[in-house]
Amino acid sequence: MNAVCSGVWQGAGRRIALCDVGLRDGLQMEAQFVPTEDKIALVNALSAAGLAKIEVTSFTSPTAIPALRDAEIVMREIARRPGVVYTALVPNARGAERAIESRTDALNLVMSVSETHNLANLRMTRAQSFAALAQVVAMAQAARVPVNVSLSCSFGCPMEGDVAEEVVSDWVQRFADLGVTGITLCDTTGMAYPTQVARLTAQALARWQQLAFTLHFHNTRGMGLANVLAAIDAGASRFDASLGGLGGCPYAPGATGNVCTEELVHALALMGYDTGVDLAALLDAVARLPALIGHEVPSQIAKAGQRLHLHPVPADFAAIRERAQARAAI
Numbered sequence: 001m002n003a004v005c006s007g008v009w010q011g012a013g014r015r016i017a018l019c020d021v022g023l024r025d026g027l028q029m030e031a032q033f034v035p036t037e038d039k040i041a042l043v044n045a046l047s048a049a050g051l052a053k054i055e056v057t058s059f060t061s062p063t064a065i066p067a068l069r070d071a072e073i074v075m076r077e078i079a080r081r082p083g084v085v086y087t088a089l090v091p092n093a094r095g096a097e098r099a100i101e102s103r104t105d106a107l108n109l110v111m112s113v114s115e116t117h118n119l120a121n122l123r124m125t126r127a128q129s130f131a132a133l134a135q136v137v138a139m140a141q142a143a144r145v146p147v148n149v150s151l152s153c154s155f156g157c158p159m160e161g162d163v164a165e166e167v168v169s170d171w172v173q174r175f176a177d178l179g180v181t182g183i184t185l186c187d188t189t190g191m192a193y194p195t196q197v198a199r200l201t202a203q204a205l206a207r208w209q210q211l212a213f214t215l216h217f218h219n220t221r222g223m224g225l226a227n228v229l230a231a232i233d234a235g236a237s238r239f240d241a242s243l244g245g246l247g248g249c250p251y252a253p254g255a256t257g258n259v260c261t262e263e264l265v266h267a268l269a270l271m272g273y274d275t276g277v278d279l280a281a282l283l284d285a286v287a288r289l290p291a292l293i294g295h296e297v298p299s300q301i302a303k304a305g306q307r308l309h310l311h312p313v314p315a316d317f318a319a320i321r322e323r324a325q326a327r328a329a330i
Contacts, residue, residue, distance in 0.1 A: 011273030017238045018275055019053035019214065020046050020261050024089055026246025028058060028065050029257075032294045036070040042285060043078045043086075046243065049281035051261075053085040055108060055240075059095035075102040087148070091122075096136045099145075106146040108184070109133045113171050114157035117188070121152070130174060137178045148182035149175045150216065154200070156191030165200060172208060182212035184240065187227065190220025190256065194230035201234040216240040217259045218247065219298075224259035225267055232273075239264065243282075244289045244297030262286055262301045270307065279306065 023042060027034055039057075046054050056078065062069035071088065080086060087106040090096045099107055111129035112118035118126050133149070140147045153160075154168050172183050185200065197215070204213050215231045215238070217224045228239055241264045247257030265277045286302045296303075314320065 011268065011271050013272065013274050015237065015274045015276070016232065016268055017052040018261060018264065018277065019055060019085075019087070019238070019240050020051050020243050021055040021216070021240045021258060022243030022246045022261065024055045024058050024068065025240075025258055026242045026244065027293075028067050029246065029248045030067055030293045032292070033067055034292045036073050038288070038292055039070065039074045040077050042243070042288065043074065045281065045285040045288075047079065047081040047084050048278075049285065050275075050277040051084065052276060053087060055087050055089065056104075058089040058091070059098045059102075059104075060089070060091050072098060072102045075099070075104055089150075090136060092132055093135050093139060096139050100140070100143050104145070106148060106181075107136070107140050108148045108150055109136055110150040110152060110186075111171075112152035112157070112188070113163055113168050114153040114160050116159045117153045117157050120159065126171075130171075133175075134178055137175075137180060141179065146181045148184060148212070148214070149180050150184040150186050152186045152188040153191075154185040155187040155193075155196060156189070158189045158191070165203070168200065169203070169207070172204065172211075176208055176211060180211070182214060183208070184214040184216050186216040187218055188216075190218040190223070192217060192227050193223055194226050197227045198230040198234040201231045201236050205235045212238060214238040214240060218256060219245065219259055220256045225264065228259060228264060244286050244302065245299045246289070246293075246297060257298055260299045260301070262299055266301050266306060 023039060043054055043056055057071040057074050058065060058068045059071050075088060085105045087108050088099050088104045090099050090107045090109055096107060111126060111133060112121060115126055118124060118129055122129055137147050151171055153163055157163055175183060213236060215236050217227045240258060241261035242258035243261050245257045245260035262279065262282045265275050265279050265282060268275055286297065286299055289297050
């Protein structure tokens with residue numbers, strides 16, 4: 001691609017909306033339970049930082065994901081800011097009931113476009129998942145709650161390999177026919193690459209203009225940011241990202257977390273895009289994570305600081321300069 005050289009990727013104030021999924025996609029992978037009050041505080045911090053959307057939790061069985069067993073309490077007790085969408089992952093009709101009762105703004109449903117991954121991850125065929133999710137869509141529509149569907153493995157399956165673009169399109173169309181408001185194309189295990197992303201994104205935006213498309217990338221093979229930029233170049237303006245770069249996939253050994261929210265905010269700001277996010281406030285939230293989860297986070301911005309986070313000169317710099325000047329005078 002020649003986009004950087006040609007200036008296509010100079011943002012010129014273009015708005016990019018970010019959804020932080022760290023409290024769901026990230027914390028569900030952590031062995032250490034994060035106390036409920038700390039989850040609530042993190043959501044509130046993300047709201048104050050200016051995130052457009054926050055995936056607060058998952059209304060999955062507490063037995064299946066004990067790390068998120070406090071979903072109702074968290075969703076009910078967060079401090080809601082006008083304009084921020086508070087969403088949650090919902091796996092089934094019971095989860096939808098719990099989410100709606102807890103005043104969730106929007107439901108995020110998930111299934112895989114890969115039959116193998118769907119069976120391994122959800123214990124159902126794709127047809128069975130679709131039938132179950134169609135019921136959830138109907139429930140949400142009756143309650144006037146918007147529905148987004150996340151299609152896992154849209155850019156490749158860790159067990160099957162490449163997934164045909166026609167297969168991805170077929171599942172998008174099925175959910176479009178149900179009347180969902182949005183679709184997330186998920187790179188569940190970091191298999192996507194920029195030219196593939198640009199092609200699939202452009203096709204989706206052109207074909208289903210009534211849908212809000214979000215891109216969800218993991219950084220497993222180091223191409224997360226490159227894939228975001230390729231999607232932006234193709235017209236995308238909505239992305240998932242994870243605070244601290246938390247996350248992973250139990251069915252892809254070595255898979256890392258999502259594209260890091262603060263790294264994405266930092267990079268896009270330097271390129272002139274407007275995310276509406278206060279990076280300093282975001283970094284304050286990231287700084288809380290290691291103590292809560294018991295280990296460092298992947299975020300390089302948290303470790304190295306922002307681009308113009310400068311460092312002091314060496315203690316003997318004056319002497320070094322004097323010696324250099326003396327040599328120059330000879």
